[in-house]
Amino acid sequence: MRDQNIEAGRLQVRTGAEPPDQAETGNTAARAAELRTALDGIRSIRHLTNSGPDPAARPAAWERGRLLHTVSLLLEAEGVAPSATGADGEPVRTGYRTSAGERPGQVLVRWVGPRGSGARYQEQEHLRRCQDVLRDWGFEALAVRGPGRRHRLEVEAGRD
Secondary structure, eight states: OOOOOEEETTEEEOOSOSOTTTSOOOOOHHHHHHHHHHHHHHHHHHHHHOOSSOGGGSOOHHHHTTHHHHHHHHHHHTTOOBOEEOTTSSEEEOEEEEEEOSSTTEEEEEEEOOTTSOHHHHHHHHHHHHHHHHHHTTOEEEEEEOGGGOEEEEEEOOOO
């Protein structure tokens, strides 16, 4: 089953499963501004709803309820490029692809690309970058090998 596009208000979050015409590659000023605003919103939600000495250090309940949305948003906003998917369901652009995990409260992050793109050989390096981004935002991101011995991240919000 193909991952679905996720929308939050006006901001269309990119999971890497969108068709190329919906997942524009241009890093436009308008898109960058939308992403900055969304990151500011996440920070505000954390400060308003989390307690403790550093409320911004861990995901808020709101993020936990929208984990796929949040992970996808953070990756793109921090400069990691999303993939795009052709009509046949195969990747047509190299980048991250996020999807619901095998367990509730889990998101999978894979590095995918078109056949012959070399994405398989780049995945560890790029997933390490994804892992760093997500850990910086307080998520647990475990690097594992999945089917076909491909690397991926299993991401969870961690303990409250």
